[in-house]
Amino acid sequence: MGTATQIDATVPVPGVRGVSLVALAKDPFGYCMKAARQGDGLVRLGAGPVRAYLVSHPDYVRHILVGNAANYVKGSIMDGIRLALGNGLFTSDGDFWRRQRRLMQPAFHTRRIQRMAETVGEAVDASMASWAPAVANGAPIDILRESVQINITIILKTLFGTDIDEERSTRLHDLTDQVFAGMTRRVWTFFVPSWLPTPGAAAYGRAIEALDQEIYALISARRAALADGDAGEDLLSALIQAEDAETGERMSDRQLRDEVFTIFLAGYESTATGVAWAWHLLSQHPEAATRLGEEVDRVLGGRRPGYDDLAELTYTRRVVSETFRLYPAFPMYFRGSVEDxxxxxxxxxxxxxxxxxxxxxxxxxxxxxxxxxxxxxxxTPERYDSRAREAYYPFGKGQRMCIGEPMSLTIAQLLIATIAQAYEVRTVPGAQITGRYAMTYQPKNGLPVILTPRG
Known part of the structure; x- marks a missing residue:
């Protein structure tokens, strides 16, 4: 951390020029991206007495997330998000965060992710069967919505060991959309005086409460099943039974709720959005889509992809990586400095x-x-050098890197390979595809595509 002498010797962070705070209120994401083009990767956002800084230079990002990470905590800017996520991995700090990370790490072991591949295949097969009438009639489907439904099915089966019907899946999707919308609005209230009311606060609270009821019911059911001798192969069972090696303590229902809430919201939304954007990009670049199809044909030979196939699906993985470069799972995230x-x-x-x-x-x-x-x-190994690796961090850097990154990338790669094997995908001609910031960065009005059977 810098001393007072060092602080005095440095240059001031340049402020934003030609971008009004009115733009921040109307479009926070657009405001920040315009601001990021100024300076050399660190710019001060003008907001009266509020001190806020936008960081995008890879060296400065590394300093904050790795080199001096202890000085940058999940500060007050996260308060609006904490209303929903509580004190889970995404929002906690210090010793408590380290304890939770220790408890949760085994639940994301590679062996568990390997077993998840079968669940992914079953979920995609069920969805593709439901698309048959639209495919036969040349009618569009919304690949964002379908990716969301598939990922909700995968996450619930993997996380809770349970299947759900379409009605409940839709309800969970609607509730999480409301929670994400509330978080998106509340995260920017650090610019607003605390005495001013914020729009949508009551609806945000109701959505959190309704989703809480769903999560607590699933935790209660899983505890009961474990007590009755269920083997407990799902993530929630692993979390319920996890013991801190240092203290022997287990997570309370509230702690489980906070972690499950975080995994559920972040897990399905980020992966589903990435898969949808991948199909939009492939639709715009038919030569890349052709290479993708040729690879899945060569590697899979018509069978469903499994975890062991992923190492051979190298171009598929590059498609996923490039998609998350252009549309990172979470395009912005937040810290607060402790000391100068x-x-x-x-x-x-x-x-x-x-x-x-x-x-x-x-x-x-x-x-x-x-x-x-x-x-x-x-x-490719030839081009993805140290410079590129430093400038690529869709899931964060350092010890606070997203614990679910391997799971998200595995699901995305399996989904894209499975769908590419069966269909050619093209965005509906004339569709206006624009992005919107809602914690993730997603197609604003969905992503309508036409599916044509391959071969």
């Missing part, structure tokens, strides 16, 4: 709000050649 610090040549005061943006880094021509182009071959 020096980041590069710049002084960062203690008590500042920090916004880190993978989206801005991934689209910056100072760090990527032709950054707006869809080019999966950026991730």
């Amino acid at each position: 610090d020096v980041v590069g040549p710049y002084a960062i005061p203690g008590g500042a709000n920090i916004i880190i943006s993978p989206y801005a880094t991934h689209h910056d021509p100072r760090h990527w050649d032709d950054p707006e182009a869809f080019d999966p071959d950026r991730f």
